[in-house]
Amino acid sequence: MLRYVLRRLLTAIPTLFVIVTMAFFLMRVAPGGPFNQERGLSPEIRANLEAQFGLNDPLWLQFVHYLGNLLRGNFGPSYNMPDFTVTELFAKGLPISVQLGASALILALLLGSVLGTIAALNQNKLGDYTVIALATAGSTIPTFVIAPVIQLLFGLTWRLLPIGGWGDGAFINKVGPVLTLALPQIAIVARLMRGSMIESLRSHHIRTARALGLSDWSVVVKHALRGAILPIVSFTGPAAAALLTGSVIVETIFSIPGVGRYFVDAALNRDYTLVMGTVVVIAIFTIVFNLIVDVMYAVVDPRVRYD
Amino acid sequence: MGIAEMAASETILSVKDLRVRFRTLDGAVEAVKGINIHVNAGETVAVVGESGSGKSQTMMAAMSLLASNGEATGSVDYRGRNLLTLSKSELNKVRGAKISMIFQEPMTSLDPLYSIGNQLIEPIRRHRGLNAAEAHEEALKLLRLVHIPDPERRMKSYPHEMSGGQRQRVMIAMALANDPDILIADEPTTALDVTIQAQILMLLAELQRKLGMAIVFITHDLGIVRRFADRVYVMRQGEVVEEGEAEAIFVNPQHAYTKMLLAAEPTGSKAPPPANAPVLLEGRNVEVTFKIGGGFLAGEPLMLRAVDHISIRLQRNQTIGIVGESGSGKSTLGRALLRLLPSDGLIRFGDRDISQADRQAMRPLRRQMQLVFQDPFGSLSPRMTVGQVITEGLLVHEPNLSGKQRDLRAVEALREVGLDPNARNRYPHEFSGGQRQRIAIARAMILKPKLVVLDEPTSALDRSVQKQIVELLRKLQADHELSYLFISHDLSVVRAMADYIIVMKQGKIVEEGPTEAIFSNPQHVYTQTLMAAAIDVTRFRLSA
Numbered sequence: 001m002l003r004y005v006l007r008r009l010l011t012a013i014p015t016l017f018v019i020v021t022m023a024f025f026l027m028r029v030a031p032g033g034p035f036n037q038e039r040g041l042s043p044e045i046r047a048n049l050e051a052q053f054g055l056n057d058p059l060w061l062q063f064v065h066y067l068g069n070l071l072r073g074n075f076g077p078s079y080n081m082p083d084f085t086v087t088e089l090f091a092k093g094l095p096i097s098v099q100l101g102a103s104a105l106i107l108a109l110l111l112g113s114v115l116g117t118i119a120a121l122n123q124n125k126l127g128d129y130t131v132i133a134l135a136t137a138g139s140t141i142p143t144f145v146i147a148p149v150i151q152l153l154f155g156l157t158w159r160l161l162p163i164g165g166w167g168d169g170a171f172i173n174k175v176g177p178v179l180t181l182a183l184p185q186i187a188i189v190a191r192l193m194r195g196s197m198i199e200s201l202r203s204h205h206i207r208t209a210r211a212l213g214l215s216d217w218s219v220v221v222k223h224a225l226r227g228a229i230l231p232i233v234s235f236t237g238p239a240a241a242a243l244l245t246g247s248v249i250v251e252t253i254f255s256i257p258g259v260g261r262y263f264v265d266a267a268l269n270r271d272y273t274l275v276m277g278t279v280v281v282i283a284i285f286t287i288v289f290n291l292i293v294d295v296m297y298a299v300v301d302p303r304v305r306y307d
Numbered sequence: 308m309g310i311a312e313m314a315a316s317e318t319i320l321s322v323k324d325l326r327v328r329f330r331t332l333d334g335a336v337e338a339v340k341g342i343n344i345h346v347n348a349g350e351t352v353a354v355v356g357e358s359g360s361g362k363s364q365t366m367m368a369a370m371s372l373l374a375s376n377g378e379a380t381g382s383v384d385y386r387g388r389n390l391l392t393l394s395k396s397e398l399n400k401v402r403g404a405k406i407s408m409i410f411q412e413p414m415t416s417l418d419p420l421y422s423i424g425n426q427l428i429e430p431i432r433r434h435r436g437l438n439a440a441e442a443h444e445e446a447l448k449l450l451r452l453v454h455i456p457d458p459e460r461r462m463k464s465y466p467h468e469m470s471g472g473q474r475q476r477v478m479i480a481m482a483l484a485n486d487p488d489i490l491i492a493d494e495p496t497t498a499l500d501v502t503i504q505a506q507i508l509m510l511l512a513e514l515q516r517k518l519g520m521a522i523v524f525i526t527h528d529l530g531i532v533r534r535f536a537d538r539v540y541v542m543r544q545g546e547v548v549e550e551g552e553a554e555a556i557f558v559n560p561q562h563a564y565t566k567m568l569l570a571a572e573p574t575g576s577k578a579p580p581p582a583n584a585p586v587l588l589e590g591r592n593v594e595v596t597f598k599i600g601g602g603f604l605a606g607e608p609l610m611l612r613a614v615d616h617i618s619i620r621l622q623r624n625q626t627i628g629i630v631g632e633s634g635s636g637k638s639t640l641g642r643a644l645l646r647l648l649p650s651d652g653l654i655r656f657g658d659r660d661i662s663q664a665d666r667q668a669m670r671p672l673r674r675q676m677q678l679v680f681q682d683p684f685g686s687l688s689p690r691m692t693v694g695q696v697i698t699e700g701l702l703v704h705e706p707n708l709s710g711k712q713r714d715l716r717a718v719e720a721l722r723e724v725g726l727d728p729n730a731r732n733r734y735p736h737e738f739s740g741g742q743r744q745r746i747a748i749a750r751a752m753i754l755k756p757k758l759v760v761l762d763e764p765t766s767a768l769d770r771s772v773q774k775q776i777v778e779l780l781r782k783l784q785a786d787h788e789l790s791y792l793f794i795s796h797d798l799s800v801v802r803a804m805a806d807y808i809i810v811m812k813q814g815k816i817v818e819e820g821p822t823e824a825i826f827s828n829p830q831h832v833y834t835q836t837l838m839a840a841a842i843d844v845t846r847f848r849l850s851a
Contacts, residue, residue, distance in 0.1 A: 123375065204415040211370055211410075212430040212481060213403030216395070222429075226420050302465040303419055 001298065004306035005291065012287045016280070020070070023279040024063055027272055034079035034270045053079065066276065075280070076273035080266070086277035090259060094281070096166060097246030097258035103178045105236070105243050108185030113232065115186070116193020117225065123198055131190055138187025147180045147253040164255040177254045181247060185239060192231050200228035229300060237293035241286040319488055319521065320346040320369075320406070325381035327361065327368045338364045340545040341381065346489060346521050353524040353536035353553065355568070357769040358740070361545040362525045366491050370408055371398055404434040407482035411494035413475040417466040423477055424462030427484065434485040449480040453510060472503035476510065483514065493525045500632035500796060505840040508535065527769060529568060533557055541565050571770040573777045573803035577626055579821060580806070584622040587758055587790045588644060593617045593652040595636070595643045613639040614650065615814035621758070624784065626791040628805030628822065630798065630837070636814040637794045641760045644792065645676050674704040677751035681763035683743035687735040694731030697721070697750040704754055720753040724779060741772035745779065752783060760792045765800050777803050798837065802826060810834045
């Protein structure tokens with residue numbers, strides 16, 4: 001197993017290299033540059049700025065420099081927020097996004113699994129139809145609709161929650177964004193869980209457990225649920241990578257200083273280093289969570305062996 | 308009358324006017340239509356029937372294990388209590404304790420995620436309230452009882468680490484954990500190789516002698532009934548058509564259906580082709596090796612030789628039966644000879660060397676070599692009409708045919724396999740297993756092949772249907788001078804089909820020869836074991 005993890009981490013290096021290379025050159029194919037939009041910037045000052053950041057060097061040389069810095073853990077300065085390095089920006093924003101994303105993910109996994117299980121146990125009955133209806137609503141209503149509705153109802157009408165802001169991480173400030181992030185995920189998990197639980201409940205070993213006179217609790221939770229959880233585990237990998245690296249919509253609507261906004265803002269402003277930083281962070285999250293998922297697979301299912 | 312005999316005559320389970328209905332989209336389907344069955348203490352009762360007879364559903368209903376759209380009416384009295392009306396918690400004190408059950412599918416009936424020990428201990432603790440250590444001891448005792456070697460180690464094993472036979476032993480151990488009065492065995496050996504079947508049956512007989520529980524055997528296999536049962540119920544389409552002492556039913560069956568079942572064993576034999584018949588297919592030193600694992604940083608791959616130096620010579624109008632248990636490499640050999648798998652060694656088809664032929668080179672030859680599979684449910688595309696299924700090959704091999712000509716060929720092929728030509732406008736799911744196997748055969752025959760590889764073509768079918776398919780295949784062979792490679796684990800079918808037999812074990816030929824020679828005088832120990840397991844009719848147990 002250890003050997004497997006090591007091998008996966010080693011193969012992550014070429015993967016990351018390919019991602020970084022592609023992102024670097026694709027970014028440069030897009031027209032414009034980081035200092036094109038600034039108004040009243042005289043050509044001399046612009047040339048100066050570009051020279052200072054090495055943007056006049058041949059592209060391959062810039063790439064080599066970037067890689068060299070990256071290997072030393074230096075993501076470079078942000079072009080559009082020159083007071084900060086990319087590393088500093090992530091050090092500030094990432095913990096916030098991770099907190100929100102992780103809370104939303106845990107909520108989605110717990111609530112979604114429970115709802116999905118309830119639906120499966122009441123297949124084609126009222127409980128099932130209710131969960132399906134909720135799940136359909138949850139996965140079709142976009143977050144940019146859910147978020148303002150939460151702000152309107154809980155913030156303005158009932159004054160239970162602040163309308164926005166991070167509030168130095170106060171619990172009450174997190175409720176709105178976490179709910180907004182979690183709702184569509186709850187819907188997805190509930191649907192996945194329902195399907196996989198129905199299948200699990202039909203399997204032969206569940207019939208055996210019933211024939212042995214085991215309690216409903218043992219049949220459902222110990223035997224059926226553990227078998228049904230595998231699709232949820234696979235879902236969790238990409239979902240975690242996506243949720244923990246922030247959401248531009250939720251962070252914008254709730255005015256949260258997370259990293260979700262960086263990607264879009266930086267891409268629009270041609271803030272090359274920040275785009276690259278975001279790409280690297282998302283890639284690492286994706287690789288790490290997919291590895292965790294594969295390891296979890298072996299933990300849940302003894303038939304899965306890596307060597 | 309001794310005490311034992313008095314106990315033996317006591318009725319402990321009595322099923323009265325049991326009806327089982329399933330609600331389906333097409334309305335209610337009645338699977339069991341008011342049957343009466345009883346089981347006396349310590350006896351062995353067989354419930355016999357073909358698929359769809361309701362034999363399994365009867366016992367599923369008794370155990371409240373029906374699918375969620377099923378409901379049972381009538382009564383199932385166990386020692387004076389009607390199981391159908393017990394509360395769930397009362398019922399769970401009977402299930403797994405007083406009445407327990409083992410199933411057909413040893414590969415899937417154990418929970419793959421928990422160790423054997425964990426699964427054995429759970430029902431023991433639940434029904435007997437023992438602590439973990441005591442239950443562990445009990446579980447070990449049970450594994451010894453069912454002759455699992457090295458039980459301490461096996462407690463920590465997972466189901467996938469055990470063979471089918473061992474898993475069925477574990478199932479039996481779980482079922483016997485709480486000293487039941489009745490063990491219901493639903494086709495417990497059907498999914499197992501013949502030699503393993505015999506071991507499991509002997510184990511059940513031994514355990515019954517030791518522990519004295521009654522056994523209810525649900526089976527389609529009259530061989531098992533004959534060797535095992537004291538009394539028999541014959542079921543057909545949800546009704547009991549005949550019941551009585553086992554001996555009486557075999558010697559003097561009353562109902563036409565029982566007589567038909569008893570006569571359903573495939574009979575006859577095939578004469579070998581003339582010695583100078585041309586050789587159609589020849590393999591010399593054929594080898595198939597599979598690579599398992601390996602790759603970047605993963606170490607050396609494991610090489611598995613599935614077919615090991617096999618030579619075979621198939622003449623026109625000959626049937627070679629390839630016999631062996633699961634994992635013996637018999638199917639792999641069939642595929643390699645058709646060049647569906649890469650292999651080493653020489654393969655000749657007619658006068659062509661096809662040892663190295665690639666897909667392109669094989670394509671024109673494919674119409675002459677066809678394949679029929681075991682599973683008539685999985686091997687026909689559910690989204691194509693039967694007509695489309697059977698004429699698909701013509702599109703490749705006779706692209707010049709017009710739609711009308713193809714249709715005529717389809718009619719001809721369906722007639723040839725004994726189906727109504729109107730079948731071509733319907734879909735595979737509308738047909739029974741036997742009919743689907745006829746469709747699969749029509750799909751092969753429409754191309755007018757010279758060689759047909761039949762990979763367990765009758766194994767998924769009821770005995771009476773098997774016999775019809777065997778007769779159809781023999782007729783087609785006679786009409787078209789076909790050569791068959793007949794791959795099967797079922798010796799009685801092979802005996803009726805093949806004029807030459809190859810016995811395979813672990814990728815090697817252990818014995819080969821003309822059919823009658825192999826059956827009358829098997830040389831190799833393995834062949835003898837196979838024969839004994841399949842054909843022996845000595846009773847395991849005589850009535851008490």
